[in-house]
Amino acid sequence: MLFNSFSYLLFFPTVVTLFFWLPHRYRWLLLLLASCFFYMSFIPAYIFILLCLIVVDYVLAIWMEGLDGIKKKQVLIGGIVLTCVPLFIFKYFNFFNSNIAGLANVLHWNYSIESLHWILPIGLSFHTFQSLSYLIEVYWGKQKAERHLGIFSVYVMFFPQLVAGPIERPGNLLHQFYKKHEFVYERVVSGLKLIVWGLFKKVVIANQIAKMVDGVYSDPHGVGAISLVVATIFFAFQIYCDFSGYSDMAIGSARVMGFHLMKNFDRPYFSQSISEFWRRWHISLFGWFRDYIYIPLGGSRVSPFRWCINILVVFLISGLWHGANWTFVIWGGMQGIFIIASRCTEKIRNAIYKYTRLFQMTRTKAIIKITFTFSLVCFSWIFFRANSIADALYVVGNIFGGFMKTIRSFPDIHADMFRQLLLGRSFMEFVVVIVSVALMLGVEFLERKKDIVEELAYRRWWVRWIVYYGFVLWILFFGVFDKSPFIYFQF
Amino acid sequence: MKTLVIKLFIFFVLVYTTISLFSLFAREELDPDNYLATTIDKHARLNSMESPKIIFVGDSSLAFGLDAKTIEGALQRPTSNMGLHAALGLEFTFKEIGDTINKNDVVFLSFHYYPNDMDINQGVICHTLDFYPRLKQRIVTNPLDGLRLDLICKIKRIRRYIVNRRASLVPNEGESLVVEGSLEVFSYARSSFTEYGDVRDSLYKTSEINFEGASQDMNIVSQWKTIREIQVFSKHVQSHGASIYFVFPPYPKSKYEYNSEFIEKFADMLRKNTDMNILGSPMSFTFSDDSFFNSDYHLTSFGKKEYTKRIIGLLKSSFEAQVR
Numbered sequence: 001m002l003f004n005s006f007s008y009l010l011f012f013p014t015v016v017t018l019f020f021w022l023p024h025r026y027r028w029l030l031l032l033l034a035s036c037f038f039y040m041s042f043i044p045a046y047i048f049i050l051l052c053l054i055v056v057d058y059v060l061a062i063w064m065e066g067l068d069g070i071k072k073k074q075v076l077i078g079g080i081v082l083t084c085v086p087l088f089i090f091k092y093f094n095f096f097n098s099n100i101a102g103l104a105n106v107l108h109w110n111y112s113i114e115s116l117h118w119i120l121p122i123g124l125s126f127h128t129f130q131s132l133s134y135l136i137e138v139y140w141g142k143q144k145a146e147r148h149l150g151i152f153s154v155y156v157m158f159f160p161q162l163v164a165g166p167i168e169r170p171g172n173l174l175h176q177f178y179k180k181h182e183f184v185y186e187r188v189v190s191g192l193k194l195i196v197w198g199l200f201k202k203v204v205i206a207n208q209i210a211k212m213v214d215g216v217y218s219d220p221h222g223v224g225a226i227s228l229v230v231a232t233i234f235f236a237f238q239i240y241c242d243f244s245g246y247s248d249m250a251i252g253s254a255r256v257m258g259f260h261l262m263k264n265f266d267r268p269y270f271s272q273s274i275s276e277f278w279r280r281w282h283i284s285l286f287g288w289f290r291d292y293i294y295i296p297l298g299g300s301r302v303s304p305f306r307w308c309i310n311i312l313v314v315f316l317i318s319g320l321w322h323g324a325n326w327t328f329v330i331w332g333g334m335q336g337i338f339i340i341a342s343r344c345t346e347k348i349r350n351a352i353y354k355y356t357r358l359f360q361m362t363r364t365k366a367i368i369k370i371t372f373t374f375s376l377v378c379f380s381w382i383f384f385r386a387n388s389i390a391d392a393l394y395v396v397g398n399i400f401g402g403f404m405k406t407i408r409s410f411p412d413i414h415a416d417m418f419r420q421l422l423l424g425r426s427f428m429e430f431v432v433v434i435v436s437v438a439l440m441l442g443v444e445f446l447e448r449k450k451d452i453v454e455e456l457a458y459r460r461w462w463v464r465w466i467v468y469y470g471f472v473l474w475i476l477f478f479g480v481f482d483k484s485p486f487i488y489f490q491f
Numbered sequence: 492m493k494t495l496v497i498k499l500f501i502f503f504v505l506v507y508t509t510i511s512l513f514s515l516f517a518r519e520e521l522d523p524d525n526y527l528a529t530t531i532d533k534h535a536r537l538n539s540m541e542s543p544k545i546i547f548v549g550d551s552s553l554a555f556g557l558d559a560k561t562i563e564g565a566l567q568r569p570t571s572n573m574g575l576h577a578a579l580g581l582e583f584t585f586k587e588i589g590d591t592i593n594k595n596d597v598v599f600l601s602f603h604y605y606p607n608d609m610d611i612n613q614g615v616i617c618h619t620l621d622f623y624p625r626l627k628q629r630i631v632t633n634p635l636d637g638l639r640l641d642l643i644c645k646i647k648r649i650r651r652y653i654v655n656r657r658a659s660l661v662p663n664e665g666e667s668l669v670v671e672g673s674l675e676v677f678s679y680a681r682s683s684f685t686e687y688g689d690v691r692d693s694l695y696k697t698s699e700i701n702f703e704g705a706s707q708d709m710n711i712v713s714q715w716k717t718i719r720e721i722q723v724f725s726k727h728v729q730s731h732g733a734s735i736y737f738v739f740p741p742y743p744k745s746k747y748e749y750n751s752e753f754i755e756k757f758a759d760m761l762r763k764n765t766d767m768n769i770l771g772s773p774m775s776f777t778f779s780d781d782s783f784f785n786s787d788y789h790l791t792s793f794g795k796k797e798y799t800k801r802i803i804g805l806l807k808s809s810f811e812a813q814v815r
Contacts, residue, residue, distance in 0.1 A: 006639055043715055183492050428654035476646050
C-alpha cells in the first residue's frame with residue numbers, strides 16, 4: 001500500500017478514527033494489526049520473516065540484559081548475525097554469488113552455486129537497521145529490554161515508517177507507545193498538512209520527473225548531452241522529492257496520531273559542503289552509521305589516515321546498503337572521497353577565499369559553495385541512477401564531451417537543443433515541473449528562518465483556505481497518480 | 492474531531508465542484524476513427540458471438556500479432572481478438588470481458604513481459620470509456636470505485652487540456668507505415684482493424700528498430716501482484732466452465748537473448764503460481780528482428796502469419812482434442 005494510493009486514503013482515516021475511539025490500553029493492538037495489514041498488502045507471506053525477526057530480537061535483548069562481559073557480547077554478535085541473515089539472503093546473496101562466480105570464471109575454478117530467484121521483502125533494510133539499533137542500545141545499557149512483545153512488535157512494524165523509515169531509535173519511539181495521545185486539533189491538522197506537502201513532492205515533482213528521467217537513463221546512448229545533463233539534474237530533485245516526500249508523509253501520518261518521528265531531511269540541496277549534505281540527507285540512516293559504525297571505529301579522534309579509512313568504510317557500507325550493485329558501491333565510495341578531498345583542500349580553499357576577498361562576500365561565497373556542492377552531488381547521482389557502470393561512464397563521458405560539442409555548434413542546433421531540454425515531454429509539462437521545483441525550493445529557502453506552514457496558521461481563515469484550495473488543485477491537476485513505487489522501497 | 496471532519500467535507504465538496512466545472516470546460520470532441528474507439532467494434536463482436544467461442548485477451552501484441560480469422564478457420568469456433576493497448580492494464584482488460592464468458596468458451600491470455608501497474612495510463616482508460624461508456628458497468632464494482640474513476644477521469648481531462656492537449660494517448664499515432672503493394676499509409680486508427688479485432692494485414696518493417704539497450708529488469712514485487720491478478724482471473728474463467736490458456740507474446744530474438752534471465756523468471760513464476768494451461772515457452776515465440784515493424788511486440792504481416800501458425804501448432808496438441 002503506497003502512501004499516495006487510494007487504498008491509503010481509505011486505510012489511514014479508518015485507523016486514525018479507531019485509534020482515537022479505542023481506549024488507550026487497546027491502541028497498541030490496533031497499531032499492530034494495522035501495521036500487519038499495511039505490510040501484508042505488499043507480499044503477505046513475508047510477514048512471517050518480520051515476525052521471526054521480532055521474536056528473535058525480543059528474546060535476545062531480554063537475555064542479553066541479564067548478562068555481563070564476553071557472554072553479553074557474544075549474544076549481541078549472535079543477535080546481529082541472526083537479524084542480518086534475511087537481509088543477506090534476500091538482498092546480497094545474488095550479488096556476492098555472481099561476483100564469486102565471475103572471479104571463479106577468471107581463475108578457472110569450478111563454482112556452480114545457483115542464484116536465488118526470491119523477491120526482496122519490501123523495506124527489509126529499514127526494519128533490519130531499526131532492530132539492530134534496538135539490540136545495540138540494549139547492549140550499551142542505554143535502553144531497557146522491552147518486556148511487552150506487542151509494544152516491541154509495534155516499534156519494529158509501526159506502519160508509517162515500516163517500509164522506508166525514518167529509522168527510529170528505541171529511545172525516541174518505544175516510550176511513545178505507552179503514552180496516551182489525545183486528539184489535538186492543531187497537531188492533527190499540522191500532520192495532515194505535512195502529508196499533503198509530502199504528496200506534492202511525490203506526485204507532482206518526483207513522479208513527473210521520473211517519466212522524463214527514466215526515458216533518458218533506460219537508454220542513455222540514444223540521447224544528446226543536453227538531455228543527459230538535464231536528466232541528471234532532474235534526477236537529483238526526483239530522488240529528493242521521492243524520498244523526502246515519503247518521509248514527510250510518514251512523519252505527518254505519525255503526527256496525526258500523536259507520535260513524533262525524527263526529521264529525515266533538512267533542506268539538503270542548500271548544503272555548502274558534502275559533509276554538511278550528509279548531515280541533512282537521510283538523517284536517520286547517517287545518524288545510524290555515525291553512532292554504530294563511525295564512532296565505534298574511532299570517528300575523527302584518530303590519525304588522519306585512519307580517519308580516511310573510517311570515512312571510506314562508512315560510505316562504502318552505505319552504498320552497499322542502498323543496493324547490491326557496484327554502481328551503488330561506487331556512489332558510496334565517491335561520497336567518502338569527496339569528504340576526504342574536502343578536508344584535504346580546506347586550507348587551499350580558505351586561501352582562495354582570502355585572496356579573492358570572498359570571505360567578505362558571505363552571500364556570494366554561500367551561493368558558490370551551494371552550487372559546487374550540488375554539482376558534486378549530481379555527479380555522484382549518475383552512478384546511483386545508471387543501470388550499469390558502463391552506462392554511468394557513458395553518461396559522464398558524454399556530458400563532458402558532448403556538452404562542449406553542443407555549445408560549439410549552437411547556431412545550427414538550437415531547435416534540437418530545445419527538444420533535448422524537454423526530455424521528450426511537452427513544454428507545459430516541463431513548465432509545471434520547473435514551477436513546482438521552484439515552489440519547493442522557495443518554501444525550503446524561507447524555512448531556514450521560520451516555519452512557513454506554522455506561519456500560515458496565523459493568517460485569516462480565507463487566506464488559508466485559498467492557499468490550501470489552490471495547492472490541492474495544483475496537486476490534483478498536475479500530479480502523476482500512477483502507481484510508481486517510492487525509490488527507497490527497493491532498499 | 493467533528494470540526495475537522497466537517498471542514499474536510501466542505502473542502503472536498505469545494506474541490507470536487509471545481510473539478511466538475513473545469514472538466515465540463517475541458518471536454519474535447521471525440522474522433523470516431525480514434526484507435527481506442529476500436530473497443531466499440533471489439534465488444535460488438537464479442538457480445539454477438541455464440542458460445543462456445545474463443546476469446547484472445549491481452550494488449551497490442553495481440554492486436555498486431557494475431558490472425559483471429561485463421562484461428563477461427565483452423566479451430567472451427569467463432570474467435571475474437573480483444574487485444575488493444577497495454578496502458579489499459581490487466582485489471583481493466585480482465586474486467587471488460589469478465590461477464591461475457593460462458594461454459595465451454597476458451598480464453599487465451601497474452602501480453603507483453605512483466606506487465607505491472609506502471610503500465611497503466613488512467614488517461615487511456617478514461618478515453619476508452621469516453622468512446623464506450625457502457626464498459627463502466629463492468630469496470631466499476633462499487634460506488635466508491637465509481638466515484639474514484641469519475642474523479643480521475645475528470646482530472647485527467649483537465650490535465651490533458653492544460654498541459655498536453657495535442658499529444659496522442661496512443662503511442663506512435665500518426666506514424667507513417669507503408670502498406671504492402673500500395674502507397675497507402677497505415678495509421679493507428681479504428682479503420683485499421685478487421686472485424687475480428689486484428690490490425691489488418693500487410694504491415695512491413697519500414698525503419699530500423701534498435702532492439703539493444705538496457706536490460707529490462709522486472710520489478711519482482713509488482714510481478715507478484717500481477718501473478719495474483721492473473722490467477723484470480725483464471726479462477727473466474729474456470730468458474731464459468733470455460734478453459735484458459737496462456738500464450739507468450741511475440742518477441743525479438745536479439746532482445747530475448749538480452750533479457751532471457753528475467754523473461755524465464757517471469758515464465759517460471761507463471762508456471763508455478765497459476766493453474767492456466769501454458770502453451771510453449773518464451774523461446775518458442777521468439778522471431779527474427781526483421782519480423783517486427785515498429786516496436787518489439789508489433790509484428791509485421793510475415794511475423795503475424797508465423798505467430799498465428801505457431802499458436803495453432805501448439806493448440807493442435809493440447810486443445811484440438813478438447814474442441815472435438
